Every structure is written in C-alpha cells, then in structure tokens.
Amino acid sequence: MNQPLLLLWAEEASRWAGRAGGAWHFLVSPGGRATAAALVGAAGIWWMLPGGRRLGRWFGCGLAAAGLVILASLLPGLGSPLAQTGFWLVAGLTLAAAAATVCTKNPVYCAIWLAVTLLGTAGLFLLQGAQFLGVATVVVYAGAIVVTFLFILMLAQPAGHAYYDRISWGRVPAALAALTALALVVTTVHAVALLGGAAAAGPRTPAEGLDAGARIAGPTALARGEDVLHPDHMARLGGQLFSRHLIAVEVAGTMLLVALVGAISIASQPSRGREGMGTR
Amino acid sequence: MSELALLQNYLLIGALLFGLGLTGFLVRRNLIVMFLCAEMMLQGISVSLVAWGRYHDDWGGQMLVVFILAVAACEAGIALALILMLRQRSGSLDIVAWQQLREEGQARYVDREVPEEREEPPQWPRLTPAGIEPPWDPDEALHRSHV
Numbered sequence: 001m002n003q004p005l006l007l008l009w010a011e012e013a014s015r016w017a018g019r020a021g022g023a024w025h026f027l028v029s030p031g032g033r034a035t036a037a038a039l040v041g042a043a044g045i046w047w048m049l050p051g052g053r054r055l056g057r058w059f060g061c062g063l064a065a066a067g068l069v070i071l072a073s074l075l076p077g078l079g080s081p082l083a084q085t086g087f088w089l090v091a092g093l094t095l096a097a098a099a100a101t102v103c104t105k106n107p108v109y110c111a112i113w114l115a116v117t118l119l120g121t122a123g124l125f126l127l128q129g130a131q132f133l134g135v136a137t138v139v140v141y142a143g144a145i146v147v148t149f150l151f152i153l154m155l156a157q158p159a160g161h162a163y164y165d166r167i168s169w170g171r172v173p174a175a176l177a178a179l180t181a182l183a184l185v186v187t188t189v190h191a192v193a194l195l196g197g198a199a200a201a202g203p204r205t206p207a208e209g210l211d212a213g214a215r216i217a218g219p220t221a222l223a224r225g226e227d228v229l230h231p232d233h234m235a236r237l238g239g240q241l242f243s244r245h246l247i248a249v250e251v252a253g254t255m256l257l258v259a260l261v262g263a264i265s266i267a268s269q270p271s272r273g274r275e276g277m278g279t280r
Numbered sequence: 281m282s283e284l285a286l287l288q289n290y291l292l293i294g295a296l297l298f299g300l301g302l303t304g305f306l307v308r309r310n311l312i313v314m315f316l317c318a319e320m321m322l323q324g325i326s327v328s329l330v331a332w333g334r335y336h337d338d339w340g341g342q343m344l345v346v347f348i349l350a351v352a353a354c355e356a357g358i359a360l361a362l363i364l365m366l367r368q369r370s371g372s373l374d375i376v377a378w379q380q381l382r383e384e385g386q387a388r389y390v391d392r393e394v395p396e397e398r399e400e401p402p403q404w405p406r407l408t409p410a411g412i413e414p415p416w417d418p419d420e421a422l423h424r425s426h427v
Contacts, residue, residue, distance in 0.1 A: 045300070049307055068296075075292060076285040091293050098297055098320055102304035107313050107373075114316045117297075121323045124293065128286075130330050133345050137326075140349050145319070145356045152360045153312055156367045164374040167391065168307040177306035181299030188295035227337050240339040241346065248343075252350040259354035266361040 033070055038185045041067025042178035048103035049168045057103070064099055068092070071185075087127060094120030105165045107157060111149045118142040129229045132237050283335055290331030298324030311363050311373045315356075322352055 040063055047060025078084045097116035104110050118141045125134035230236050241249060297320060304317030326345045333341020363373070370377035379389055 079282040098300045107310050110313050128330050128334050164309040177303045181303045184299045259357050263357040263361040
C-alpha cells in the first residue's frame with residue numbers, strides 16, 4: 001500500500017500492455033481514466049488561455065468539461081441523490097468560475113470570477129458543516145480582498161485592453177504549467193484511491209482520529225462525528241480557537257498589525273517615476 | 281463509507297482548484313491576475329483542510345483555514361502595495377517588465393506574436409426612452425385606480 005504512486009500507475013499500465021485490447025482496458029481502468037481526464041482537461045485549459053488559438057475558446061471549454069465529467073465518474077457516490085446533486089452543483093460552479101478566472105483576458109472579469117469561485121468554496125464549506133468558515137470566506141475574501149483587488153485594478157490598469165492580457169507566456173511554458181497541474185491531479189486521484197483501499201482493508205480505530213481532540217476534551221471523549229458537526233458550532237470553534245490556539249491568535253493579530261504598517265510604509269514612499277524599465 | 285466518499289470528493293475539488301491556480305500563476309502575465317491565482321491556490325488548500333478535518337473529526341483543519349484567512353488578508357495588503365509601487369516604476373502591470381532581474385546567462389524574453397485585439401462593437405443596454413409624456417387620458421384623471 002505504501003509504494004510510490006507513480007510506480008502504482010506504471011504497474012497498472014504494464015499489466016495491460018501486452019494483451020489484446022490492452023489499451024482500451026487501460027483507458028477504462030481508474031488510473032487510465034484519471035490520466036485521460038487530466039490530459040483532456042489540461043488540453044482544454046490550454047486552449048482557453050489567452051493567446052489566439054484558432055478553434056476558439058468554446059472548444060476548450062468543452063474539453064475541460066469533458067475532463068471534469070470523466071473525473072467525476074471516478075469518484076464514489078455520496079449516498080443520497082440530494083447530497084450528490086448539491087455537491088456537484090456547487091463544485092461545478094466553483095471549478096467553472098476558477099477556470100474562467102484563469103482564462104479571462106480582462107483582469108476585472110478575472111477578479112469577479114474569483115469572487116464567484118470564493119462564493120462556491122464558501123458553499124463547499126457550508127456543505128461540510130463548516131459554517132463559520134463559509135461565512136468568513138464570503139465576508140473576508142469576497143467582501144474585502146477581492147474588492148481591494150478591484151480598487152487596485154481601477155487605479156493601475158491602463159485604459160483598454162493591455163497587450164499582456166491578450167497573451168500568456170509562450171506555448172511551451174503554458175503546456176508545462178498545464179502538465180504540472182495534470183500530474184498534481186493524477187497523483188491526488190491515486191492517493192485518494194489508495195485511501196479508499198486502506199479504509200476498505202481495515203476500519204479505523206476511533207482513537208486514531210480523536211487522539212488530538214481527546215487530549216482537550218479529557219476522559220469523556222465525544223463519539224465520532226459529534227465534535228466538528230456539533231450543533232454548537234460557533235461555541236466549540238471559539239473554545240478551540242481561544243484555548244488551544246491562543247498564542248497563534250495573538251501572533252496572527254500582531255501579524256495583521258505589522259502588515260498594515262508595512263503596507264502603509266511601502267505605499268507612502270515617494271515615487272521615483274519611470275526609470276526606463278519598459279521592455280517593448 | 282459516506283464520510284470517506286465525502287473526503288475523496290473534496291480532495292479532488294481541492295486539487296483541481298490548486299492546479300488551476302498554479303496554471304494561472306505560471307501562465308498569466310498580469311501581476312494582479314497572478315496574485316488572484318495565488319489566492320485560488322490557497323482556496324484549494326483550504327477545501328482539502330476542511331475535508332480532512334471533517335474526516336478525522338478534528339478542529340485542526342478548520343483552525344488552519346482560519347489562520348489562512350488572516351495570512352491571506354495580510355498578504356493581499358502587502359502585495360497590493362508592492363504591485364502599486366512596481367506599476368509606478370515600470371509603467372505597466374506586465375511581469376515581463378521586470379525581466380532585468382533574470383540571471384546573467386538567461387536570454388531575454390521577447391514577445392513573438394501578439395494577437396490583434398478584435399474590435400468588438402460595444403453593446404450598450406437598451407433602455408426604454410424616458411421623458412416622453414404619456415398620452416392624456418381624461419378618464420384616468422377622473423377615476424384613479426390608486427390614491
């Protein structure tokens with residue numbers, strides 16, 4: 001179970017290599033499907049990136065969506081159809097908005113699509129029962145950070161579309177980046193598959209996951225699923241935050257203050273104007 | 281098994297978000313868009329952390345995400361101030377403007393093909409014409425449907 005992931009993939013590939021119709025069997029096996037999905041999705045993203053591809057961006061959108069559907073077919077069901085539908089609605093919205101953030105030319109639209117992505121992740125947090133994080137993401141990220149980005153964009157963006165928004169880096173770096181993302185996703189899918197195998201092999205002992213929590217809760221450790229999903233969500237989260245993580249809270253507060261002072265001191269330096277840095 | 285299925289689903293979404301953000305960070309050239317993509321990578325990590333926290337029934341994942349929020353706020357403040365300074369000095373948001381910082385033996389990056397900007401006619405919203413007086417109806421003046 002602990003062999004390296006790439007080795008596992010190679011083993012799966014070599015198992016089907018010499019046989020009749022082996023290529024098709026490999027494509028249908030989970031490893032092959034993950035690889036195919038990542039390849040198709042990466043090609044779609046590459047097509048959608050700014051930089052004048054011939055077939056148009058909707059072709060790329062279709063490729064990326066096809067990759068996502070293949071990946072979704074690999075995942076286990078969530079149990080109830082309602083939960084499944086809700087999850088895929090929110091997750092699909094999040095991923096589509098994320099792809100649009102990366103691929104839109106106009107940076108203002110990029111920021112707005114990022115705000116949609118953040119709303120989607122807030123929905124994912126809510127579906128996981130992390131209510132505070134869902135609300136905090138909407139308030140802090142979508143409400144404050146993205147709006148600040150929009151302010152800076154309005155301040156700094158030249159009128160009209162800048163040439164550097166219409167192109168991305170050359171084709172080779174773009175393909176490399178997409179392949180990196182691909183490798184990441186394939187590795188994750190394999191890690192997740194390993195996880196499923198490990199869980200099927202033997203049930204986890206409760207002490208394994210509750211070890212850290214039991215140290216706080218003392219001898220009366222809660223049953224599984226009753227800590228993070230407790231109805232008193234905020235009270236428990238606040239209790240954890242201000243007991244176990246108190247020093248971290250203080251450090252974070254100090255860090256916010258330092259960042260504030262630093263940003264002011266950076267922004268209030270007298271500008272020296274252009275110094276011939278342009279390259280075109 | 282449902283908890284495990286939930287974890288697997290969320291891990292995949294987190295990885296996809298991280299991968300998309302990474303691709304954007306490596307590929308896009310606008311400083312601000314690069315920074316937006318970095319924020320997206322943070323979101324991918326947050327989704328995975330919350331999923332692991334739920335799976336292990338432990339608050340550690342959510343705590344880390346709370347601190348990620350704080351760090352992201354600091355980072356956004358500092359980085360935006362820096363981006364403004366860089367923009368003042370180089371005159372554009374293009375990251376290529378700073379390729380003077382490259383190593384000695386590295387070749388200079390030159391844009392080969394900049395696609396033409398397609399002039400699309402702006403589409404203005406169609407408003408109903410305002411300021412035209414409706415035709416005078418004596419009946420309506422006498423019998424108002426509302427007061």
